[in-house]
Amino acid sequence: MLNRRRSAVGAAYAAPTALIVTLFFLIPLGLVAWMSVNHWPLLGHAKPNFPHNYTGMADNTLFRQAIGFTLKYTVVITIVLFCVAFALALMVQNPRPGVGALRTAFFLPTAVGLATASLLFLGMLSSQIGPVNPLLRNLGLITRPITGSPTTALSSSVGLVTWRFAGFNMLILLTGLQAIPTELYEAARVDGASRAQSFRRITLPLLRPTIALVLIMMITGSLLAFDQFYIMTKGGPDNSTTSVVMVIVREAFTKFNLGSAAAISVAVLGVLIVLNVVQLAVLRRRSP
């Protein structure tokens, strides 16, 4: 009897969580599936039209272009960001004077929102007040201001995202590095292993779960990139930096076709679930 009462009390404490999760997560999740099989204009009545919204994706040239760009961006940013974050983590791994200040310096951009950081970089890269153009011109690297070409649009986003997220990922890798027992390194040194050998034989294998976590977060985040392109390039020039999520927003609020936006959203969700399952499976198989 007492147990049943305690169980009811527990359920009551969980009720607000259940309410929020149901109202703002589960119902919308069901609704997006339902919207995706309907002609659903921004204003007006919805009508079932399955499979039109899904087949329409194949004919949507902007969407196809956006997939290509998003994949390219994901590959580039994941490689660059991972290498920078890993290098920083190795750099601040060992305690020495001043290392706390270094960690804070690398980590500080994390506090700034991505939208705020995008506006900051928009200013830095502007030919009116930004220091980047004069610097590159003085170094003889450019002759015209670096706005307007697809390549520079991509590389400026990569620079921005690396600056904003390197410290964040550095910290995760750092916690992983510090969880490796120091005795292992000492034993390896006694056995005459070089630094490179202990890095390859001890650090990398033991860090694998952390590396996997960081990569999953980077890949997921990049596939869903929106703020930096919306703010820095508006998806241009000529839609060359339009990401998949930007296409969803455009379908919904420029073309007023919420059904088509919902269908793309469901497809993106499907891809991410498959991706996560595959990554977790690979991770589980490899770890001892």
Add this chain to the structure above:
Amino acid sequence: VNRRYRAVSAGGYYVTAGALAILFLYPLVWSGWASVHQSGAWSLGNYRNLFTYRDGIGTYLANSVVVTGLTVAGTLLVSLLGGYAFGRFSFPGKNVLFLATLAILMVPYPTILIPLYVFLGDLHLQNSLVGLAAVLVMFQLPFATFMMRNAFEAVPQELEDSAMVDGCGTWGALFRVLVHAVRPAVVTVGLFAFLAAWNEFFAALILLNSSDKFTLPVAVVAMEGHSFGSIDYPTMQAGVVFMAIPCLVLFLVLQRSYVRGFMSGALKG
């Protein structure tokens, strides 16, 4: 020779690391510098421009404060009660609800925001700061609930028992005794909720339609399309400073709480 090698190597380390640190700090410093200059001369005009931009920065600041305050308060209340329930009680449906809460992490923002745009209309919460805050609470719940559950699980049973013996019900035990034991988690969850809500752009862009409801990030980004063709970059940097300062200050003060949240979230999650 060995000592000299070590000195050179330490010197190389500090030169490299120092240069990198400057590179990471430079954009923040530059933005602050640019925000107080007009045509190369020192001026506070950019900040004055902020006050006359559209509805005035005060409106957007007030909107941001409302959304952030509601999000932090809502996240803390819901996750405190939820963490207590998940950490110290057993009830039917407990595991299903916990997994459903964590599943929020798996679902991309647009997948949930497109239907929310429609559904908040049905709830009469369209273009509403309260509606936006409720959505942001939902996005915070996986991390917040996870943190709080772990914190409550770590509280010794005797502490709760002694509170009960003193005549507290579970509610009294929670708010008079246990809340102090889980205070580090409360600070971490509050900090994460603050940073997320204050900086949120995408959800605010989609769920708020009229400019009098805009939060700071949406309002400052809207400067891009405000005056045709030419962006007032210096005023925009004043906006950047305006948005960044509270985060940077809070972050520097509470850095430890942030890192702790990270380690429990990253390593166990």
